[in-house]
Amino acid sequence: MSASTTASCPILTYHSQLLFGSDYANNSHVALKDDLARVAASGRRIVPLPQLVEALAGRAAMPDLDRVVCISFDDGPDFDWLDIDHPEHGPQPGFARILREHWAAHPEASPVAASSFVIADASARTAISRSAMDGHDWMHDHWWRAAQDSGLLAIESHGWDHRHEALGDGSDPQLGHFHAVDDETSCRFQIDQASAHIAALCGERPRLFAYPYGQTSDYLRDEYLPRFEHRHGIVGAVSVEPGYCHPHSSRWFLPRFVHAAHWQTPEQLGAILRG
Numbered sequence: 001m002s003a004s005t006t007a008s009c010p011i012l013t014y015h016s017q018l019l020f021g022s023d024y025a026n027n028s029h030v031a032l033k034d035d036l037a038r039v040a041a042s043g044r045r046i047v048p049l050p051q052l053v054e055a056l057a058g059r060a061a062m063p064d065l066d067r068v069v070c071i072s073f074d075d076g077p078d079f080d081w082l083d084i085d086h087p088e089h090g091p092q093p094g095f096a097r098i099l100r101e102h103w104a105a106h107p108e109a110s111p112v113a114a115s116s117f118v119i120a121d122a123s124a125r126t127a128i129s130r131s132a133m134d135g136h137d138w139m140h141d142h143w144w145r146a147a148q149d150s151g152l153l154a155i156e157s158h159g160w161d162h163r164h165e166a167l168g169d170g171s172d173p174q175l176g177h178f179h180a181v182d183d184e185t186s187c188r189f190q191i192d193q194a195s196a197h198i199a200a201l202c203g204e205r206p207r208l209f210a211y212p213y214g215q216t217s218d219y220l221r222d223e224y225l226p227r228f229e230h231r232h233g234i235v236g237a238v239s240v241e242p243g244y245c246h247p248h249s250s251r252w253f254l255p256r257f258v259h260a261a262h263w264q265t266p267e268q269l270g271a272i273l274r275g
């Protein structure tokens with residue numbers, strides 16, 4: 001079914017805060033619902049991202065990568081889990097409801113599971129939400145444990161504070177990018193501290209890390225994450241470079257396709273799924 005000679009699996013990524021209208025390209029909830037149906041029709045089945053990473057690490061059987069797809073969500077807004085009555089665009093089903101309803105409509109499929117990459121620090125979440133979401137507080141952690149327990153969403157790490165530019169007054173050159181997380185102290189702060197805090201709130205330690213802004217230092221990717229795996233427990237990390245996962249992909253910088261950035265129409269998603 002794939003034109004490629006190497007087995008390849010796409011990781012599809014959505015932002016539940018992408019809610020600027022009611023169309024596929026400007027409403028990620030519309031897109032996710034449509035895309036799940038397209039995935040089901042494509043012959044690929046959804047496998048949890050940690051399962052793919054464990055296979056790349058040689059600790060689990062490798063699925064047929066031409067027959068699977070993984071799904072992830074970034075930043076952890078409340079609408080990953082909760083329905084929302086959006087002040088401008090009306091009621092929207094949360095991502096979890098969309099996953100649950102898709103599974104109910106396709107009971108023959110394996111359980112649908114996505115990975116939700118959340119930001120650990122509550123004060124950072126408040127600042128980011130208010131600056132990026134029109135002043136709303138839409139990035140809470142009270143739903144993490146229920147989401148983790150549901151089996152629908154695995155709560156994973158997007159770092160301590162995302163090094164988000166909303167955290168400062170514009171004068172701190174360390175904010176707005178993640179390249180400067182390049183020594184053991186800053187890596188411990190962003191990785192180990194975040195994982196311990198997320199584990200305390202959701203009941204399970206994150207296994208995956210999504211690089212904020214898709215950016216990493218060579219040190220974090222090539223040394224810190226692999227060398228201290230026994231301590232931080234992260235087994236793989238994802239970027240936002242478009243591309244497919246292959247049997248020999250590095251599990252420390254996996255590519256992902258991002259809705260709205262890398263595909264804007266159902267047809268373009270169809271082409272990604274064909275490989």
Ligand SMILES: [Zn+2]
Nearest residue numbers: 074075212213
């Ligand atoms: Zn992010």
